[in-house]
Amino acid sequence: MRIYTHPACLAHQPGAGHAERPQRLQAVTEALREAFSEVPWFEAPRASRGQLLRVHDDALLALVLDTVVDGPMALDPDTVLGPGSAEAALRAAGAGVAAVDALMSGADDRAFCAVRPPGHHATGTVAMGFCLFNSIAVAAAHACDQHGLARVAVVDFDVHHGNGTQAIFDADPRVMYLSSHQLPLYPDTGRVDERGVGNVLNAPLAPGTGSAQFRAAWSERLLPVLNGFRPQMLFISAGFDAHRLDPLAQLQLEADDFDWITGELVAIAARHGQGRVVSMLEGGYNLTALRECSVAHVAALQR
Numbered sequence: 001m002r003i004y005t006h007p008a009c010l011a012h013q014p015g016a017g018h019a020e021r022p023q024r025l026q027a028v029t030e031a032l033r034e035a036f037s038e039v040p041w042f043e044a045p046r047a048s049r050g051q052l053l054r055v056h057d058d059a060l061l062a063l064v065l066d067t068v069v070d071g072p073m074a075l076d077p078d079t080v081l082g083p084g085s086a087e088a089a090l091r092a093a094g095a096g097v098a099a100v101d102a103l104m105s106g107a108d109d110r111a112f113c114a115v116r117p118p119g120h121h122a123t124g125t126v127a128m129g130f131c132l133f134n135s136i137a138v139a140a141a142h143a144c145d146q147h148g149l150a151r152v153a154v155v156d157f158d159v160h161h162g163n164g165t166q167a168i169f170d171a172d173p174r175v176m177y178l179s180s181h182q183l184p185l186y187p188d189t190g191r192v193d194e195r196g197v198g199n200v201l202n203a204p205l206a207p208g209t210g211s212a213q214f215r216a217a218w219s220e221r222l223l224p225v226l227n228g229f230r231p232q233m234l235f236i237s238a239g240f241d242a243h244r245l246d247p248l249a250q251l252q253l254e255a256d257d258f259d260w261i262t263g264e265l266v267a268i269a270a271r272h273g274q275g276r277v278v279s280m281l282e283g284g285y286n287l288t289a290l291r292e293c294s295v296a297h298v299a300a301l302q303r
């Protein structure tokens, strides 16, 4: 078990009052350092342009990396590019790439990337939903293209559907995308009939859904399909905004649910993927819940 982060991820400043604020990452890293003093931390490198171009087009790279900004610039009503954003986005994506390389080298079997901005809403061409680059997609593509893996899975339990990850991979049978999320909710995608080339599986959950229905959705619908896919490496879009305290959504999960789902995923990774799991922080907007859930998640990753 190892953890990647970088101080530059705190310098992405979406502006006063924005939910996706640097204090989120501070809360996560403080809680993890306190709970897991024995786990080694690594500084995230920058993703290279070539690594980003596996999933994004030139125009999005130019927008995020080459725009000169001296203050917060809104890309859409939710998504802001500021002076520190390019470096934060490069380090967030680079964390996942470095984690893949470390796991494929055999140096470790699990990695958690404590990074921001989040990534799963960014499509190949559009930064949206607080996300600039799709870091988990960059990491999954790196595992396939650089390391030659034929089957990797991205599992997304963030309360929002990872429309960007799905769109990037929905014609790529090497990558399976599985998500539980609240619907209706931003970005209003993730319906059960969105199946890609048979490599996409969505389990939308109604507002108010709690632990029992969440666990049933995974146990009965998502996990059997994931297990049948036999992923050689497992990626987790670890958003903790399905917690009952989260201000942006209405699911009713507890920290124990994130412990449970993580344990189930680790078991599948152990069965098919030599235990290899790369987890990346996505959403989660209540600091108390973020602390509790990130500790529960990393504890389960370590087991």
Ligand SMILES: [Zn+2]
Pocket (backbone or CB within 6 Å): 158, 159, 160, 239, 241, 282, 283, 284
């Ligand atoms: Zn979210």
